[in-house]
Amino acid sequence: MPRHPYAHAHINNLEIEVIIGDIVQQPDIAAIVNDANAHLLPGGGVCGAIFAAAGREELQAACHTLVPIQPGEVVLTPAFRLSNRAILHACGPRYGSDPNPGELLATCYRNLLALAERNQIESLAIPAISTGIYGFPAEAATAICINTIWQASAQAHHLKRIRFVVSDAEMARRYAAHLASS
Numbered sequence: 467m468p469r470h471p472y473a474h475a476h477i478n479n480l481e482i483e484v485i486i487g488d489i490v491q492q493p494d495i496a497a498i499v500n501d502a503n504a505h506l507l508p509g510g511g512v513c514g515a516i517f518a519a520a521g522r523e524e525l526q527a528a529c530h531t532l533v534p535i536q537p538g539e540v541v542l543t544p545a546f547r548l549s550n551r552a553i554l555h556a557c558g559p560r561y562g563s564d565p566n567p568g569e570l571l572a573t574c575y576r577n578l579l580a581l582a583e584r585n586q587i588e589s590l591a592i593p594a595i596s597t598g599i600y601g602f603p604a605e606a607a608t609a610i611c612i613n614t615i616w617q618a619s620a621q622a623h624h625l626k627r628i629r630f631v632v633s634d635a636e637m638a639r640r641y642a643a644h645l646a647s648s
Contacts, residue, residue: 472635473642477612478619483629484641490519492591493549495629497542499578499592501600502555504534506541512593516553520546529555537564538573540581550591554581558596561603568610571596575614582625589627594637604640612644 473484489498489512501512506529508517517525528543535541537559545553556578559570574595582590595611596602615628632638 471629472638473645475645475648477616477645477648479622480615480619480625481627482615482645483627484638484645485629485631486633486635486638487631488515489591489593489631490515490548492629492631494589495550495591495627496589497552497554497582497585497587497591498545498548498550498631499590499595500553500555501593501595501598502535502557504536504557506530506533506535506555509599511598516548520548520553525553537567538570538577540574540577542581542585552585552587554578554587554590556595558600558602561596561601567596567602568606571602571607571610572614575611576618579615579618579622579625583622586624588624589629590625591629591631594630594632597637604637608637608640608644612641612648616648 471483475482500516524546532541535557540556556574559567561567597604597607
């Protein structure tokens with residue numbers, strides 16, 4: 467975990483951090499979010515890193531009972547070998563092929579917060595969902611993320627902290643700018 471977040475803000479009752487780092491290296495966070503595909507299979511990027519760190523066989527077996535999920539849906543598994551309590555698998559939309567990708571991405575974030583609440587998860591580490599191989603434009607995805615969390619956070623009682631874990635300074639600046647303007 468970094469000593470100093472790239473950005474820090476509060477939205478309603480939530481503490482929000484933005485860091486440049488590795489999603490599987492967040493030991494002080496209760497649950498991490500996997501930028502998942504509909505069949506919850508190990509992939510590349512964030513998804514591949516999570517499966518490798520959690521234990522590929524154990525996580526695949528847990529995911530096998532939950533598939534398929536649709537864009538916007540989120541499911542929960544144990545975190546297995548990770549130091550976190552759980553993994554929330556969020557299926558974001560494929561930009562350019564899924565209809566209404568903006569609404570599906572907003573639904574994904576609303577469902578993340580709702581599932582965290584139902585499971586009394588107090589902190590989440592979230593990657594930039596759908597901005598990798600699913601091709602969602604990063605600027606639009608970040609705006610949808612922050613706006614949706616702003617709206618949905620009023621219902622958060624258990625969830626107290628969200629950490630956005632991104633891979634580079636450009637994405638961190640996007641999150642910081644949207645947090646500052648919200």
